[in-house]
Amino acid sequence: MIDRRHLLGTGGLALAGVVGGCATTRAPSPASANAPLDLIADLQERSFRFFWDTTDPATGWAPDRWPTPSFSSIAAVGFALTAYPVGVVNGWITREQARARTLATLEWFAAAPQGSGADDASGHKGFFYHFLGVTKGLRFARAELSTIDTALLIAGVLFAGTWFDDGTDPAEARIRTLADQLYVAIDWTWIVPRPPFLSMGWHPESGFIPSDWNIYNEGMLMYLLAIASPTHPLPPATWGALTQRFEAAWTDGWGEPYLHYPPLFVHQYSHVWIDFRGIQDPFIKSKGIDYFENSRRAVRNQRAYGIVNSGGWVGYDKDCWGWTACDGPGDFKLTLRGRQREFFSYSERGPGTRDDGTIAPTAAAGSIAFEPELAATCLRTMHQRYGEGIYGKYGFLDSFNPTLTDANAPLKHGQIVTGTGWVDKDYLGIDQGPIVAMIENQRTGLIWKTMQRNPHLRRGLERAGFHGGWLG
Template sequence: MTFAPIDRRALLARAPLATAAACLPAAAGAAPARVVLPGWFDDLEERTFRFFWDLANRDNGLVPDRWPTPSFASIAAVGFALTAYPIGVARGWIRREEARDLTLATLRFFATAPQGDAPAGMSGHRGFFYHFLDMKTGTRFRDTELSSVDTTLLFLGILFAGAWYDAADPAEAEIRQLAQAITDRADWPWFTNARGSVSMGWHPGQGFIERSWEGYNEGMMVYVVGLGSRGKPLADGAWEGWTKTYPAFWRGRGKTRHLAFAPLFGHQYSQMWIDFRGIRDAVMRRAGIDYFENSRRATYANRAYCIANPMRWDGYGRDIWGLTACDGPGNLTLPFKGRTATFFGYSARGPLGQPDGRDDGTLAPTAALGSLAFAPEIVVPCAEAMKARPRLYGQYGFLDSFNPSFRYTDARLEAGSVDATSGWVDGDYLGIDQGAILGAIANTRDEGVWQVMRRSPTIRRGLQRAGFAGGWLG
């Protein structure tokens, strides 16, 4: 068991680089192996865990995309859930047998769920799965896409389960067998286009989505898992093809220089499971940093942008920051401080001037907290400031997002509620955002997820085929 029990005791392209540099600590390095978090993080961690434990369908292991709004299942949220259950065991919230049984039910479902190219009645095709599934039947929800990245998030949770359940009893042995079988079934060459890039998705009767995983973003985990498969893996050179698209994504200078992607989730999801500290591919060997340090710098850049606050939103500051993909008040255009401001519903958000940048004043607790392992010294004060805000902390921890500038009490909202003083607060918890928070806390406390995933042959093989070396990878 690698989890330890709880110890009870910016605008880089446009804003001055000096602003971001001034916000960085003098020395850049990996976070300490153990960080003593404030006592209330115990409550946050358990509440966040309960989202997955309380809401999972016991028959098939599916987890809703969001709650309390009635929702379809998200396969990515299931990947986070499979990672959450052992955390619950280690912290003493549930018994190992309980976690094992729900995990086994989940893996049995995905191992036997119908696969095929029919537009309805299927859960997946060619070993991949549809982004959203019906919570009860487990089949494709409406016209959602067959998703390479969401399947990868599911696979990471499955691989984690396969590595964590290491007992000799038949149930845990079956978990290990199913984990390998499910993840090795995916036909990665089929999902690859003529340029060697993995497509973002596929629709029956229509074919592949035009966009593919290029640039720098969460797609890095797609390539690691695809390269690591024992079944039909990605071809040699897939990682090099991915990194060839990096050049336009560099931002900053000196100790602020990093591969940029505006929404912070792109720097967090891969590294919730894969420990990139001290291991480097050819790109990072040339850059003189690793991907962990890159994400640490991206976190500081996100905060620096919010401190600079070029859009003059209310509430942004040293301890209130964090832009990522999240819910928003709605697609609305309204007057704000002498200008016309555009607001959005669910959308990726991040510093303007970075790839995929968009800023409508909406902040998300998962943006900062998902970077807890990278920069606890700035994330903990942010979390404490957010917890002090009205209406944001509830049954399952932090609600998904809030916008202090949005105080339009007569506006027609897509979600959440508005207070004339404190602004808009979302009404839902989102599974993927909850999962990023929970995993980041576990890695910050005791490297719990990282240590387990180091044992995954799929991850080790994928990293080695991508040219990573050094550190724990040897």
């Protein structure tokens, strides 16, 4: 649902000091010639190191993308904060390192300037701008004050405040204090110009964005945080008004009946922090499933879409699938093998929306907690087929397109790789984040178990009418 077609461009300002903090960690160990690569473990560690290596250790600013120089994405910061404890439990960094990086991040955001000016603030009313410049951390270009990206940031903040629970350590106590401070500062009631729904954002030049979060999408987490607020809560009835509109998305057009939204990130983001297994609100209970099962069906339906492959794209099959919002080769048309094809740059992709043959590994990797065997098989298949063409320093590059092999194509991003097709050159923070988190949720349930202890999330779920499972 988020329009993430980086209209601000990717030239941006060069990242300053983004490699600091990585000297004290070891690099991922290469597989020996006689030992098979444990791809899932290797992928998780490499994806974690994207955040550890590229995030500014003094401010916590995580880049929108790398290696293309870019602004910082506040949503990527939320995923970075979530990744640090994953690094601790896996032995990639120490608790002390994670604590120092987390505390620096929260201190910076708590002190960041807030105000209604167009170019002298990082946020307003407790919300933050979607993108921040990496020299001063102020609003980048004409970025919007983003409700959903603030929610993703705050989810990482609250996770950190819950995980760092050492009652004897003053730094961890400070992390907990700052986490609550940042959360309660958000005035959710201010950004509801068309009640009961949250606007997608606000610009100081023009006011509220004229679109609301009012359909099934990644905004579930955002609404639960807004309803739970101790200071500026939305009414609990907001959840019922929202789910009334979910009915329009209930379909069996791609296989099993489910709440449909084409790209898989919509079915992943809220689930990074919320364990929806066994808990139900009245709407999803009426369908006889929970939201976790809904995301499982979304994964299986995407795979079924890839098997059918009605568009005749190269590479799609039962073991190679996965579409979400991701980079693409550019906005142009080409005739390939006698058939005109249309390609897109950054765009949402999936069944029922744009499909230009571009596959995003994060779609499968971020779904591993829903369908472990299907997702792992898909990732291994991609790696076996395309190998070094799509897999590098921080794991899978953001996307690739085996159909597009024309070296003369007018590319906006990426490059043509012999034997693979078009391959992106970048890693994206908001696509790396679900890889780290959902592999860990599938492996240990770390993020889910931690957030079950967070009183704000529990309060939001209960006010929204969820029952059963771990809430019971």
